[in-house]
Amino acid sequence: MLSKLLLGSMVTVGGVGLVAGTTALSYLRMGITSVRQEIADRIPVQVELQRARQMIAELKPEIAENLRRIAKEEVDLERLEEELETKRQRSDKARSDVVRLKDDLESGKERFVYAKKSYTAEEVKEDLATRFRQLQTQEATVEKLDQVFHARQKNLIAARQKLDSMLSAKRQLEVEVENLQARLTMVEVAEASSRVTVHDSQLSKTRELIDSIGSRIDVAEKLLDAEVEPTGAIPVDQPQSEDLLDQISRYFGEPQVETVVVTP
Numbered sequence: 001m002l003s004k005l006l007l008g009s010m011v012t013v014g015g016v017g018l019v020a021g022t023t024a025l026s027y028l029r030m031g032i033t034s035v036r037q038e039i040a041d042r043i044p045v046q047v048e049l050q051r052a053r054q055m056i057a058e059l060k061p062e063i064a065e066n067l068r069r070i071a072k073e074e075v076d077l078e079r080l081e082e083e084l085e086t087k088r089q090r091s092d093k094a095r096s097d098v099v100r101l102k103d104d105l106e107s108g109k110e111r112f113v114y115a116k117k118s119y120t121a122e123e124v125k126e127d128l129a130t131r132f133r134q135l136q137t138q139e140a141t142v143e144k145l146d147q148v149f150h151a152r153q154k155n156l157i158a159a160r161q162k163l164d165s166m167l168s169a170k171r172q173l174e175v176e177v178e179n180l181q182a183r184l185t186m187v188e189v190a191e192a193s194s195r196v197t198v199h200d201s202q203l204s205k206t207r208e209l210i211d212s213i214g215s216r217i218d219v220a221e222k223l224l225d226a227e228v229e230p231t232g233a234i235p236v237d238q239p240q241s242e243d244l245l246d247q248i249s250r251y252f253g254e255p256q257v258e259t260v261v262v263t264p
Contacts, residue, residue, distance in 0.1 A: 052177050066163050073156050084145050091138040098135050101128040
């Protein structure tokens with residue numbers, strides 16, 4: 001009974017683990033992706049740009065190998081074309097000979113002379129049969145060789161185009177990397193400028209002190225002026241009352257009365 005309970009528990013736990021395991025695996029993958037992205041984000045941009053330059057530089061051996069293969073294929077195609085032309089000329093000559101022998105046999109003659117040597121019609125017929133089989137083989141060979149030549153020529157053109165695209169893409173990548181470098185430099189300059197703080201607190205304090213000194217001197221000058229010439233005071237050194245009376249008399253045209261001061 002105990003063994004059955006244990007077995008049932010193991011099956012249940014195993015089933016839950018299987019279901020939970022799928023979810024856990026999903027979270028694990030998401031966590032790994034997140035950690036990788038976080039690590040990538042912490043790598044300095046300048047380091048990544050250097051890595052991009054290195055990857056572009058690593059394209060050079062591959063490009064050089066493709067150039068070598070294309071050059072070799074060009075040489076091989078030139079030789080194949082020469083071989084094809086030679087075989088085609090031989091095939092044309094063989095066809096011409098077959099046609100001539102065929103025409104001779106169709107003439108109904110019993111003997112034929114070729115290169116100052118006489119041959120019977122039967123000998124010519126046997127030779128014609130042999131030549132005809134050889135001609136068929138030669139023409140079939142020329143046809144196959146021509147197909148091979150054009151197929152390789154087509155592949156060579158495609159390889160050249162692919163190499164041109166590869167070179168163009170490499171140049172584009174180099175331009176993009178330099179553009180990114182320029183943008184990064186501008187960002188670094190801007191960040192450096194923002195980090196540079198001009199401390200003008202001492203200058204401000206000095207300006208406040210000078211303004212304060214100037215204000216105090218202004219106050220002192222005003223106080224000094226007030227002490228020298230009192231504003232609104234009646235001058236006691238001159239007889240203002242007599243001058244005032246004389247002024248009034250003159251204004252009304254009255255004769256001025258001379259005041260005689262009697263000295264005791």
